[in-house]
Amino acid sequence: MTAMTLTQSFVTALLQIVVLALFVFVAVPVIVFAERKVIGYVQLRLGYTRIAGGLHGVTGGLNRLMWWMGKLPFFSILRGFPSFIADGIKLFTKEDIVPEKADWWVFHFAPAISVVAAFTVLGIVSFSPAPLWTWPAAVPIVGGLPFAGVISDVNVGLLMLVGVASVGVYGIVLGGWASNSKYPLLGGLRSAAQIVSYEVPLTFSLLVPVVLSGTLNFTQMSQYLSGAPIQTSAGPAQMPALAILPLFIGFFIYLTCGFAETNRVPFDLPEAETELVAGFHTEYTGMKFGLFYLAEYANMIIVAAVAAAFFLGGHHFLPFGLQRFIPPSVPVVGGASFGWFLLWMALILFSYLWVRATLPRYRYDQLMHVGWKWLIPLSLANLCLAALVRYFA
Amino acid sequence: MFVFLEFLVFKTEEMEINLGPQHPSTHGVLRVKLRLDGETVVQCTPIIGYLHRGVEKICENKTWFQGQVWTDRMDYVAAVTNNLGWAEGVEKLFGIQVPRRAHYVRTLLAELNRIASHQLWLATHALDIGAMTVFLYCFRDREAILDIFEAFCGARLTTTAFRIGGLREDVPPGMDRMVRNFLKAFSTGIEEYETLLSENRIWKKRTVGVAKLQAKDAVALGITGPVLRAAGVPYDVRKAFPSAAYAEMDFQIATRPEADTYARYLVRLEEMRQSARIVQQCLDGLPEGPVMAKIPKILKSEVCEVYHSIEAPKGELGYYFVGEKGGANPYRMHVRAPSFVNLQALPKMTEGNLLADVIAAIGTLDVVLGEIDR
Numbered sequence: 001m002t003a004m005t006l007t008q009s010f011v012t013a014l015l016q017i018v019v020l021a022l023f024v025f026v027a028v029p030v031i032v033f034a035e036r037k038v039i040g041y042v043q044l045r046l047g048y049t050r051i052a053g054g055l056h057g058v059t060g061g062l063n064r065l066m067w068w069m070g071k072l073p074f075f076s077i078l079r080g081f082p083s084f085i086a087d088g089i090k091l092f093t094k095e096d097i098v099p100e101k102a103d104w105w106v107f108h109f110a111p112a113i114s115v116v117a118a119f120t121v122l123g124i125v126s127f128s129p130a131p132l133w134t135w136p137a138a139v140p141i142v143g144g145l146p147f148a149g150v151i152s153d154v155n156v157g158l159l160m161l162v163g164v165a166s167v168g169v170y171g172i173v174l175g176g177w178a179s180n181s182k183y184p185l186l187g188g189l190r191s192a193a194q195i196v197s198y199e200v201p202l203t204f205s206l207l208v209p210v211v212l213s214g215t216l217n218f219t220q221m222s223q224y225l226s227g228a229p230i231q232t233s234a235g236p237a238q239m240p241a242l243a244i245l246p247l248f249i250g251f252f253i254y255l256t257c258g259f260a261e262t263n264r265v266p267f268d269l270p271e272a273e274t275e276l277v278a279g280f281h282t283e284y285t286g287m288k289f290g291l292f293y294l295a296e297y298a299n300m301i302i303v304a305a306v307a308a309a310f311f312l313g314g315h316h317f318l319p320f321g322l323q324r325f326i327p328p329s330v331p332v333v334g335g336a337s338f339g340w341f342l343l344w345m346a347l348i349l350f351s352y353l354w355v356r357a358t359l360p361r362y363r364y365d366q367l368m369h370v371g372w373k374w375l376i377p378l379s380l381a382n383l384c385l386a387a388l389v390r391y392f393a
Numbered sequence: 394m395f396v397f398l399e400f401l402v403f404k405t406e407e408m409e410i411n412l413g414p415q416h417p418s419t420h421g422v423l424r425v426k427l428r429l430d431g432e433t434v435v436q437c438t439p440i441i442g443y444l445h446r447g448v449e450k451i452c453e454n455k456t457w458f459q460g461q462v463w464t465d466r467m468d469y470v471a472a473v474t475n476n477l478g479w480a481e482g483v484e485k486l487f488g489i490q491v492p493r494r495a496h497y498v499r500t501l502l503a504e505l506n507r508i509a510s511h512q513l514w515l516a517t518h519a520l521d522i523g524a525m526t527v528f529l530y531c532f533r534d535r536e537a538i539l540d541i542f543e544a545f546c547g548a549r550l551t552t553t554a555f556r557i558g559g560l561r562e563d564v565p566p567g568m569d570r571m572v573r574n575f576l577k578a579f580s581t582g583i584e585e586y587e588t589l590l591s592e593n594r595i596w597k598k599r600t601v602g603v604a605k606l607q608a609k610d611a612v613a614l615g616i617t618g619p620v621l622r623a624a625g626v627p628y629d630v631r632k633a634f635p636s637a638a639y640a641e642m643d644f645q646i647a648t649r650p651e652a653d654t655y656a657r658y659l660v661r662l663e664e665m666r667q668s669a670r671i672v673q674q675c676l677d678g679l680p681e682g683p684v685m686a687k688i689p690k691i692l693k694s695e696v697c698e699v700y701h702s703i704e705a706p707k708g709e710l711g712y713y714f715v716g717e718k719g720g721a722n723p724y725r726m727h728v729r730a731p732s733f734v735n736l737q738a739l740p741k742m743t744e745g746n747l748l749a750d751v752i753a754a755i756g757t758l759d760v761v762l763g764e765i766d767r
Contacts, residue, residue, distance in 0.1 A: 044529070
């Protein structure tokens with residue numbers, strides 16, 4: 001690759017950002033649709049098949065579209081998906097209410113903080129091992145340059161991820177506080193305590209692959225999990241077979257904490273609908289609420305991406321470093337690809353929905369109990385195990 | 394000595410918060426005023442009356458026949474048992490003998506309604522605690538019961554199922570098949586609820602030992618129904634003062650000694666099973682004969698008073714009638730609504746616990762505001 005000019009690198013990054021943002025804006029409606037559909041299947045019902053608004057105007061068009069989709073063989077499963085257009089229109093056009101006694105600045109900035117933190121983190125996630133495509137030479141400025149699967153392949157990727165992602169909690173806390181209302185305040189405080197508590201075991205469990213491999217970089221981690229030798233600043237490393245065990249334990253700790261970090265069932269206390277009405281975003285309307293919503297789903301995508309990259313084989317087929325048993329020469333399953341990463345992400349996201357349909361919600365003190373008395377000691381022990389594996393192998 | 398460091402100490406104050414009347418988990422329009430210290434409840438004051446329609450006063454201006462319509466609208470998820478209490482109370486007042494077949498049909502419908510009411514309770518209680526799938530499973534099975542009611546009297550919720558002196562009409566053809574189908578579906582349905590909840594760690598954490606109400610306190614507060622039985626007191630009006638066909642039925646009173654939310658959950662599940670047994674017995678032993686006694690077109694009372702109570706899904710539902718000479722309507726009518734009495738236990742159950750337990754406690758008491766406010 002020839003050195004890029006400043007303009008070229010700037011434009012490349014900008015294009016990547018646009019594509020990533022579009023990816024998220026498409027992925028979120030897909031997840032929302034999948035959520036309704038998966039829960040619908042668990043609960044033996046159809047999910048939604050039409051939207052309010054009858055047969056006139058935009059909603060009418062969408063209803064007609066959904067009706068036709070129901071007639072077609074494959075699309076009948078996707079019936080209901082077009083309603084995300086209606087959701088979007090609704091969020092953008094709803095009256096934007098700011099409570100009179102709210103702190104105007106904080107109230108407006110809180111959703112932005114959440115969403116900016118979430119999107120920033122996505123910028124360092126490596127979605128694909130190889131460039132997704134190369135721009136044809138005819139394209140001005142970027143012609144002939146590759147389009148990489150990661151915006152910024154930071155060598156301290158994980159550190160940055162944990163650091164930036166934890167800023168997102170400010171959005172929730174400040175949003176709850178700035179609303180100047182009691183339910184949001186309780187929701188915001190709950191969330192502060194919850195996210196701070198679960199950040200600790202989350203980070204400890206993420207340290208397991210870091211200790212084993214000696215890298216914080218997404219791309220290198222993926223190579224390490226495939227069993228290939230890697231060269232890190234901490235020296236060369238190759239995955240020993242024993243490392244599968246701490247990775248396996250660490251994954252489940254990570255996933256549990258990930259559920260808590262994203263305020264999903266069974267840890268959805270900050271927005272516990274039946275207790276706190278809607279928690280921290282009770283007073284938010286329109287697109288400001290939409291941003292919180294977007295941030296929550298973007299955070300789910302991040303948790304899934306990190307789990308895929310650091311525990312489930314990254315861009316490879318088999319999880320927990322089991323990929324080592326498949327030689328790279330085997331077609332499809334032997335290689336690294338964008339598809340495997342998306343597949344693992346999708347499976348993690350599915351587990352979110354599955355759990356949501358199955359489990360009740362913890363109580364606030366029980367949540368703390370689980371976090372501090374179980375997950376933190378467990379993740380510490382697992383970290384020690386990983387250190388031993390690294391030392392002796 | 395370190396008074397000058399006082400500014401370092403955080404000033405805390407208690408927060409007053411209104412749970413309701415518009416709130417997802419207050420089951421209607423219950424308003425609970427809470428004083429919170431952090432998330433701990435310091436004081437809990439239920440405030441009622443948002444659904445007051447003056448049913449008792451209205452019934453004083455309706456004839457003995459017409460009043461039953463208003464009982465539908467009290468505990469609107471268990472209208473049939475409300476109807477049963479009214480009809481039997483009035484029959485007791487006038488000394489009307491109801492045919493045996495009518496008693497059986499009444500018992501059958503009342504027990505089906507108990508199952509429906511408990512299913513609605515389980516659905517909303519589980520949803521309050523965050524388990525959303527049970528909600529839809531319960532509603533799916535409850536639908537069959539509502540269909541049976543519809544087949545019997547044309548209405549699904551506000552049934553006005555009975556007449557003074559028996560039933561308006563005999564059971565429609567095909568209803569016994571509907572009931573048998575329901576019983577078959579229900580036996581697997583209840584297994585499904587149990588699979589999702591009974592041994593679920595989070596469900597047990599949220600319910601075991603939560604919102605305790607010991608037998609002593611429960612009796613002192615006049616609590617009845619599953620809440621009392623879950624505290625180990627085997628009081629059931631169906632056994633203690635049997636009416637309708639309950640004396641001829643073989644069933645057990647479900648009790649648990651633990652007196653917590655989980656015990657109430659188990660008691661209600663067992664009650665559903667027992668109700669299914671009673672329904673089965675009613676169906677198998679349904680006697681032949683008329684369904685309506687001979688009664689005059691207009692009932693005129695003497696000076697009298699009567700109290701009649703039945704076991705509604707929520708507890709002891711009592712009707713108190715006072716008649717005057719030649720009265721075509723009650724001189725005074727009063728309802729002992731189980732939800733109204735049971736709600737008194739809420740402060741006792743929640744004070745000192747956490748906010749989330751208040752939600753569990755409201756759910757486990759199974760209050761219906763239509764009945765509380767009347």
